[in-house]
Amino acid sequence: MCGITGYIGEKDAYPIIINGLKRLEYRGYDSAGIMIYDGQELNLSKTKGKVADLEQITDNDSKRKAGTIGIGHTRWATHGVPNDVNSHPHTSQSGNLVIVHNGIIENYDTLRKELINRGYTFHSDTDTEVLVNLIEEVKKQENCKLGKAVQIALTEVTGAYAIAVFDKEKPNEIIVARLGSPIAIGVGKNNEEFFIASDASPFIEFTKNVMYLEDEEMAIVKPGRDIRVRQISDDSSVEPNIQKLKLSLDQIEKGGYDHFMIKEIHEQPKAIIDTYRGRMLANQGIIKMAGIDNNLERFLNAERIIVVACGTSWHAGLVGEYLIEEMARIPVEVEYASEFRYRNPIITPKDIVIAISQSGETADTLAAIKLAKSKGAFVFGVCNVVGSSIARETHAGAYTHAGPEIGVASTKAFTTQITVLSLIALKLAKEKGTLSKSEFNTYLQKMQLIPEKVQKLLEIDEKVKEIARIYKDAKNCLYLGRGFNFPVALEGALKLKEISYIHAEGYPAAEMKHGPIALIDEDMPLFVIATNKGHYEKVVSNIQEIKSRSGKIIAIVTEGDVTVKEIADHVIEIPETEEALTPLLTTIPFQLLSYHIAVMLDKNVDQPRNLAKSVTVE
Numbered sequence: 001m002c003g004i005t006g007y008i009g010e011k012d013a014y015p016i017i018i019n020g021l022k023r024l025e026y027r028g029y030d031s032a033g034i035m036i037y038d039g040q041e042l043n044l045s046k047t048k049g050k051v052a053d054l055e056q057i058t059d060n061d062s063k064r065k066a067g068t069i070g071i072g073h074t075r076w077a078t079h080g081v082p083n084d085v086n087s088h089p090h091t092s093q094s095g096n097l098v099i100v101h102n103g104i105i106e107n108y109d110t111l112r113k114e115l116i117n118r119g120y121t122f123h124s125d126t127d128t129e130v131l132v133n134l135i136e137e138v139k140k141q142e143n144c145k146l147g148k149a150v151q152i153a154l155t156e157v158t159g160a161y162a163i164a165v166f167d168k169e170k171p172n173e174i175i176v177a178r179l180g181s182p183i184a185i186g187v188g189k190n191n192e193e194f195f196i197a198s199d200a201s202p203f204i205e206f207t208k209n210v211m212y213l214e215d216e217e218m219a220i221v222k223p224g225r226d227i228r229v230r231q232i233s234d235d236s237s238v239e240p241n242i243q244k245l246k247l248s249l250d251q252i253e254k255g256g257y258d259h260f261m262i263k264e265i266h267e268q269p270k271a272i273i274d275t276y277r278g279r280m281l282a283n284q285g286i287i288k289m290a291g292i293d294n295n296l297e298r299f300l301n302a303e304r305i306i307v308v309a310c311g312t313s314w315h316a317g318l319v320g321e322y323l324i325e326e327m328a329r330i331p332v333e334v335e336y337a338s339e340f341r342y343r344n345p346i347i348t349p350k351d352i353v354i355a356i357s358q359s360g361e362t363a364d365t366l367a368a369i370k371l372a373k374s375k376g377a378f379v380f381g382v383c384n385v386v387g388s389s390i391a392r393e394t395h396a397g398a399y400t401h402a403g404p405e406i407g408v409a410s411t412k413a414f415t416t417q418i419t420v421l422s423l424i425a426l427k428l429a430k431e432k433g434t435l436s437k438s439e440f441n442t443y444l445q446k447m448q449l450i451p452e453k454v455q456k457l458l459e460i461d462e463k464v465k466e467i468a469r470i471y472k473d474a475k476n477c478l479y480l481g482r483g484f485n486f487p488v489a490l491e492g493a494l495k496l497k498e499i500s501y502i503h504a505e506g507y508p509a510a511e512m513k514h515g516p517i518a519l520i521d522e523d524m525p526l527f528v529i530a531t532n533k534g535h536y537e538k539v540v541s542n543i544q545e546i547k548s549r550s551g552k553i554i555a556i557v558t559e560g561d562v563t564v565k566e567i568a569d570h571v572i573e574i575p576e577t578e579e580a581l582t583p584l585l586t587t588i589p590f591q592l593l594s595y596h597i598a599v600m601l602d603k604n605v606d607q608p609r610n611l612a613k614s615v616t617v618e
């Protein structure tokens with residue numbers, strides 16, 4: 001939930017670390033800090049606020065920037081409010097050890113008390129300051145090198161971490177370790193330099209060689225030498241697995257757009273094609289998905305599919321429930337991963353669990369997967385980030401191939417997750433014979449047309465902007481949809497909440513009369529999805545009910561609609577497609593609407609307050 005970076009080599013460390021932190025700010029942006037070692041001194045700069053605020057402190061101070069070794073941090077606060085003191089890096093009591101940490105040390109309070117008894121004093125409220133002092137204490141007690149001290153100390157902590165530790169007494173190496181939080185090591189030419197980061201984006205212009213630490217592994221990086229990887233539990237050595245990075249620089253830049261969110265909204269036609277490319281062979285009437293093909297018997301004999309996910313990914317999971325039940329006739333349950341993991345759920349080896357996660361690092365989803373596996377279920381992952389923890393923890397899976405999603409508000413992740421879930425539903429339906437050949441082929445043909453329909457929909461931007469201008473000052477909004485589009489209503493409301501801070505709720509349209517209808521008055525905008533095959537008449541009745549109570553109606557309808565146009569205050573038309581595929585279209589106007597409202601309200605669209613892109617804490 002924080003971003004960490006580090007560099008050791010012959011280049012100036014400062015610009016590498018600062019630029020790296022900017023790329024990692026999606027992970028947290030409450031405070032930022034950097035330590036540069038100049039050969040003699042540790043120069044520490046940290047502040048509440050963003051990396052740009054940190055730069056203001058360091059920019060005109062060459063002393064703070066000089067050196068070829070350093071570590072940096074951008075924080076999403078867990079223990080202790082965001083302020084200068086709680087910002088990372090943290091130093092040990094002696095001032096020799098410096099650490100940056102992403103994660104939570106759960107037993108920090110016990111450790112802190114023990115360390116206080118041994119004479120340590122603490123300046124911050126963080127669990128991280130406890131960890132760096134624990135390492136120092138072990139180093140002293142055992143009279144050992146930093147690597148050994150880190151290994152022993154980590155066997156005493158519970159929780160999650162990705163850390164980078166530097167010791168002024170041994171300034172030619174950095175120690176990194178991971179449990180539950182990601183860490184990537186970029187390997188420079190001939191091992192002359194190493195880059196450390198929470199993901200590979202901070203170093204893509206420097207090297208394509210990357211090693212991802214596995215859980216419970218630590219590594220010692222020292223220029224001029226191979227990375228040494230060790231198992232934390234028993235200090236045994238592990239063969240480093242260096243891979244080739246496929247990420248490119250333009251994928252993580254704004255490319256002329258004002259914000260990542262709008263760039264990512266516009267990337268959806270391509271992202272959807274990338275998701276089904278090579279899998280959906282419409283002309284041959286085939287869907288190929290290795291993760292299912294290689295485990296077909298398990299899927300065909302599954303008594304139940306349980307989807308686990310959080311946030312937007314959970315909404316995609318709900319669309320998946322409608323799709324899989326409708327097409328493949330397999331019972332589906334959709335669970336919040338955070339509830340599932342703690343409620344002693346009934347899971348059997350005949351269940352298939354589908355875990356959905358853009359980042360592949362969400363702590364609750366990861367824990368739900370581990371629980372399901374321990375009960376014998378087969379776990380299939382739907383992730384965007386290649387090589388992420390969830391992708392590695394699941395038995396099989398399908399990547400969404402959306403490309404990096406940097407805006408905190410998920411957009412292309414959602415539509416590509418729905419694309420994968422549509423392919424899963426269709427494939428299982430074909431294998432089980434629950435759709436006729438012609439129905440199956442029609443879906444494939446229609447699916448193939450979705451990207452160009454999304455492209456066309458993106459042209460309604462000006463109209464959506466106009467609607468945004470009218471309703472940007474609303475205090476509360478309701479989003480209504482039915483069937484396949486009920487989850488889209490939930491997602492529309494979430495998008496508005498998270499980036500514009502306007503209160504919004506999503507509801508199944510027919511549920512409105514069981515409570516939320518009491519909220520409706522002339523100040524209440526209601527965004528209603530009324531596509532022509534989705535229980536259209538029923539939704540039209542709901543719209544009438546709203547109209548009679550003076551609510552403002554913004555309806556999403558199918559091209560050529562006449563009835564709703566006469567009742568609603570505004571209509572947005574989506575192109576015709578199969579009802580099951582409409583979520584891929586109806587969600588687009590809601591994304592644009594949230595974006596424009598947030599921009600008009602002058603909110604930080606890509607980095608909304610209190611949020612972070614990947615939630616690696618409970």
Ligand code: AGP
Binds near residue numbers: 408612
């Ligand atoms: C979406 O806009 C959110 N920022 C959030 O709900 C997100 O979908 C959730 O945290 C799950 O993340 P994941 O897909 O990376 O697991």
